Amino acid sequence: MSLLTLENLSVTRRNRPVLRGVSLSVEPGEFVGLLGPNGAGKSTLMEAALGLIPFVGRSNLAALSARDRAHRAAYLPQSREIAWPISVENLVALGRIPWPGASGAEDRAAIDAAISRMGLEPFRARTATRLSGGEQGRALIARALAQETPLLLADEPVAGLDPAQQLACLRLFRALAGEGHCILASIHDLGLAARFCTRLVLLAGGEVLADGAPGEVLTAENLSRAFGISVHRIDTPHGPAILPI
Numbered sequence: 001m002s003l004l005t006l007e008n009l010s011v012t013r014r015n016r017p018v019l020r021g022v023s024l025s026v027e028p029g030e031f032v033g034l035l036g037p038n039g040a041g042k043s044t045l046m047e048a049a050l051g052l053i054p055f056v057g058r059s060n061l062a063a064l065s066a067r068d069r070a071h072r073a074a075y076l077p078q079s080r081e082i083a084w085p086i087s088v089e090n091l092v093a094l095g096r097i098p099w100p101g102a103s104g105a106e107d108r109a110a111i112d113a114a115i116s117r118m119g120l121e122p123f124r125a126r127t128a129t130r131l132s133g134g135e136q137g138r139a140l141i142a143r144a145l146a147q148e149t150p151l152l153l154a155d156e157p158v159a160g161l162d163p164a165q166q167l168a169c170l171r172l173f174r175a176l177a178g179e180g181h182c183i184l185a186s187i188h189d190l191g192l193a194a195r196f197c198t199r200l201v202l203l204a205g206g207e208v209l210a211d212g213a214p215g216e217v218l219t220a221e222n223l224s225r226a227f228g229i230s231v232h233r234i235d236t237p238h239g240p241a242i243l244p245i
């Protein structure tokens with residue numbers, strides 16, 4: 001069963017077409033990396049998929065009630081805003097709001113697991129707004145994980161994370177996909193995307209330029225068309241290293 005199905009999705013923003021007839025279907029077990037130049041519409045696609053902005057076409061997520069949608073999908077927006085000076089633990093606990101019927105023990109287990117998965121134990125009691133940018137980003141990922149949804153839409157989850165935290169986060173997402181979850185994450189680092197994602201979707205000009213296994217999508221021709229760049233690719237025992245030129 002597809003967790004996310006977009007059919008002919010079109011979005012116009014400020015009288016400019018941003019997405020034009022995008023169709024996409026994402027299955028459990030997939031970690032899909034959403035690639036594309038700045039302004040290609042990666043955030044727009046996630047916002048429209050969730051029904052947060054007007055669109056034409058169909059999104060199975062947007063069609064759900066707010067409660068069912070919150071049970072199906074967690075969302076990490078690109079903006080890392082934390083509105084109140086609450087503790088990291090309480091911030092992560094906000095991910096449990098869609099589950100008012102859960103027992104205290106279930107909530108506690110979900111919060112503890114999310115904090116542990118993001119390596120946030122030392123920050124648990126700290127005021128979230130007084131953490132570094134990367135630490136705040138990890139706390140917001142933990143909030144999304146605590147929601148315990150089958151689908152996670154994450155807008156540039158590794159932006160601002162140090163190299164070790166980027167690896168840890170992407171390894172975790174890959175492991176979650178292995179457990180049957182489904183992750184759709186925008187990402188600008190082509191090497192990391194190639195290494196960790198099971199599938200890549202390249203957006204350009206408001207359309208899906210390529211969709212498939214990393215090796216099929218990250219071709220010289222596709223990257224030149226999407227970004228206007230050449231790349232030097234070196235295959236290492238740890239996966240491809242992709243150097244934009």
Ligand SMILES: Nc1ncnc2c1ncn2[C@@H]1O[C@H](COP(=O)(O)OP(=O)(O)OP(=O)(O)O)[C@@H](O)[C@H]1O
Nearest residue numbers: 013014018036037038039040041042043044045078
């Ligand atoms: N709130 C908004 N109101 C009007 N136009 C917007 C808004 N947000 C984004 N846009 C426009 O929509 C287009 C797509 O933006 P979007 O944020 O989806 O791109 P993106 O692929 O996520 O880019 P980036 O890699 O820079 O994050 C851009 O031209 C942008 O200027």
